[in-house]
Amino acid sequence: MSAAAPFIAVDWGTTNRRAYRIENGEVVATERDDRGILAVPAGGFPALVAELRVRFDGLPVVMAGMVGSNRGWHDAGYVACAATIEALAAGVVTPEEGVAIVPGVCVDTKSRADVMRGEEVQLLGAVAAGLAPADALLCQPGTHNKWAVMKHGAIAGFTTAMTGEMFALLKAHALIGSEMAGEVDAGADFRQGVEACADTDLLAALFGVRAASVLGHRAPGAAAAYVSGLLIGSDCRARIAPGQQVHLLADGLLADLYSAAITIAGGEAVVVDSKASFVAGITRIRSLLP
Amino acid sequence: MSAAAPFIAVDWGTTNRRAYRIENGEVVATERDDRGILAVPAGGFPALVAELRVRFDGLPVVMAGMVGSNRGWHDAGYVACAATIEALAAGVVTPEEGVAIVPGVCVDTKSRADVMRGEEVQLLGAVAAGLAPADALLCQPGTHNKWAVMKHGAIAGFTTAMTGEMFALLKAHALIGSEMAGEVDAGADFRQGVEACADTDLLAALFGVRAASVLGHRAPGAAAAYVSGLLIGSDCRARIAPGQQVHLLADGLLADLYSAAITIAGGEAVVVDSKASFVAGITRIRSLLP
Numbered sequence: 252m253s254a255a256a257p258f259i260a261v262d263w264g265t266t267n268r269r270a271y272r273i274e275n276g277e278v279v280a281t282e283r284d285d286r287g288i289l290a291v292p293a294g295g296f297p298a299l300v301a302e303l304r305v306r307f308d309g310l311p312v313v314m315a316g317m318v319g320s321n322r323g324w325h326d327a328g329y330v331a332c333a334a335t336i337e338a339l340a341a342g343v344v345t346p347e348e349g350v351a352i353v354p355g356v357c358v359d360t361k362s363r364a365d366v367m368r369g370e371e372v373q374l375l376g377a378v379a380a381g382l383a384p385a386d387a388l389l390c391q392p393g394t395h396n397k398w399a400v401m402k403h404g405a406i407a408g409f410t411t412a413m414t415g416e417m418f419a420l421l422k423a424h425a426l427i428g429s430e431m432a433g434e435v436d437a438g439a440d441f442r443q444g445v446e447a448c449a450d451t452d453l454l455a456a457l458f459g460v461r462a463a464s465v466l467g468h469r470a471p472g473a474a475a476a477y478v479s480g481l482l483i484g485s486d487c488r489a490r491i492a493p494g495q496q497v498h499l500l501a502d503g504l505l506a507d508l509y510s511a512a513i514t515i516a517g518g519e520a521v522v523v524d525s526k527a528s529f530v531a532g533i534t535r536i537r538s539l540l541p
Numbered sequence: 542m543s544a545a546a547p548f549i550a551v552d553w554g555t556t557n558r559r560a561y562r563i564e565n566g567e568v569v570a571t572e573r574d575d576r577g578i579l580a581v582p583a584g585g586f587p588a589l590v591a592e593l594r595v596r597f598d599g600l601p602v603v604m605a606g607m608v609g610s611n612r613g614w615h616d617a618g619y620v621a622c623a624a625t626i627e628a629l630a631a632g633v634v635t636p637e638e639g640v641a642i643v644p645g646v647c648v649d650t651k652s653r654a655d656v657m658r659g660e661e662v663q664l665l666g667a668v669a670a671g672l673a674p675a676d677a678l679l680c681q682p683g684t685h686n687k688w689a690v691m692k693h694g695a696i697a698g699f700t701t702a703m704t705g706e707m708f709a710l711l712k713a714h715a716l717i718g719s720e721m722a723g724e725v726d727a728g729a730d731f732r733q734g735v736e737a738c739a740d741t742d743l744l745a746a747l748f749g750v751r752a753a754s755v756l757g758h759r760a761p762g763a764a765a766a767y768v769s770g771l772l773i774g775s776d777c778r779a780r781i782a783p784g785q786q787v788h789l790l791a792d793g794l795l796a797d798l799y800s801a802a803i804t805i806a807g808g809e810a811v812v813v814d815s816k817a818s819f820v821a822g823i824t825r826i827r828s829l830l831p
Binding site: 358410412413420452458461462484486489 | 619648649654655656685688692701702706710715741742743744747774775
């Protein structure tokens with residue numbers, strides 16, 4: 252398939268869906284809605300995709316993300332590391348004519364198990380587009396944060412940390428949740444959390460938030476940023492060595508927070524355009540399809 | 542006050558209340574109910590204690606635990622480390638004639654904050670009763686697990702870890718909660734978790750539970766014990782050095798789990814009778830009151 256041929260790229264996650272009309276490798280139209288896979292009734296995928304194609308002139312569709320999971324339209328399975336973009340393209344499933352779903356990537360060895368679905372297109376796309384080197388450590392902050400080791404342009408291995416989910420769990424349900432008021436930004440409270448997690452383990456540091464509140468050590472409104480610093484700091488410290496360069500597929504607040512934490516942990520953060528990476532990756536996959 | 546004089550000792554926590562009639566340092570009658578402080582209406586403490594005293598022949602009462610918090614009857618404050626049993630007795634508050642409430646203990650330095658309330662009686666009682674040495678590391682597993690360093694019979698310092706609360710949070714609310722079926726015991730799955738946490742950080746190890754389930758690496762029903770092993774193992778590894786002896790104020794399942802984790806982490810666990818420790822501690826405090 253020519254890389255210039257127009258198509259629809261869909262990044263279909265658990266709670267959101269984004270669709271791009273791509274021509275000559277450029278996005279010429281975008282749709283975004285909250286029809287994540289959890290909002291799709293049983294058997295509802297073919298009709299939703301048909302509607303989408305009507306709006307986009309019947310172009311062929313290449314989809315990535317949870318739509319390819321066992322709760323999505325069709326389980327596209329996983330490509331084992333080291334995973335190349337060619338292996339992803341070769342593993343695409345086609346539930347119907349004109350629709351391709353990209354598989355996820357897994358680590359599946361005797362000693363370790365890890366899975367990703369959706370992030371692989373960004374990771375391989377970042378390298379394909381020259382936004383990250385072929386040998387690099389890439390980080391995609393989120394609910395389930397991915398840290399991928401790229402070698403020769405392939406995903407050689409990766410680690411997922413439940414950093415974002417843990418923050419949400421603590422805020423909503425933990426005893427310290429009531430202390431976690433206030434906005435999170437990359438300021439002094441956040442940085443204090445990143446520093447603190449170098450000296451203590453997470454289970455003790457988290458209870459310390461309660462104790463600091465009881466004894467008046469921390470101002471009300473400062474704990475959410477501090478806990479964010481503890482979690483993101485722990486995540487970064489576990490993953491990077493001094494001097495390590497990290498290519499960060501993030502923008503906005505998460506880019507700010509992870510950049511700050513990586514720097515405090517002794518690394519160097521380089522922010523990469525995650526949307527451009529996705530578009531480059533999915534366009535490359537499309538060009539490899541028959 | 543003579544150590545032989547009869548009195549009522551009350552261990553009044555957040556969700557439970559235990560009352561003991563103690564004569565000559567021995568428990569001669571026990572009551573246990575679910576009238577923890579959260580179940581007591583505003584202003585309800587005097588009447589509840591009066592009823593209790595009627596059932597126990599009007600004896601004087603010495604109380605410890607959350608009844609002395611700012612959500613209890615009367616805030617008894619905290620004694621700062623190093624805390625002796627004499628300092629606890631000196632810090633007792635008396636909201637009414639015949640009723641004494643023991644203060645908690647805190648770490649309150651520029652760099653650290655930590656608090657306990659209720660556990661201090663057990664800790665100091667264990668040493669007072671000769672159940673633990675005057676210089677020892679004591680561990681009290683629970684929702685908020687306490688690790689206390691005893692020196693010359695005083696609580697020299699301590700660390701609280703939210704180990705138990707984290708397990709409950711994950712089981713009830715996390716994505717991996719649906720994987721956390723099965724009973725927890727100190728068997729092979731638990732031990733595997735304790736081993737695993739030596740090589741990886743908690744945020745990554747916890748997501749690994751999800752990945753192992755997706756890829757079929759772990760049998761359904763094994764994940765709850767594995768996660769318990771990850772958490773308790775992380776807690777123990779952060780607190781003990783090789784060869785470290787730990788006196789464990791626990792019984793039943795928690796004693797089994799912590800004994801196993803301490804042993805795997807290279808330490809040596811000695812189980813101590815926590816009820817006998819409480820009775821010894823509160824009796825000693827009573828004997829020091831005017």
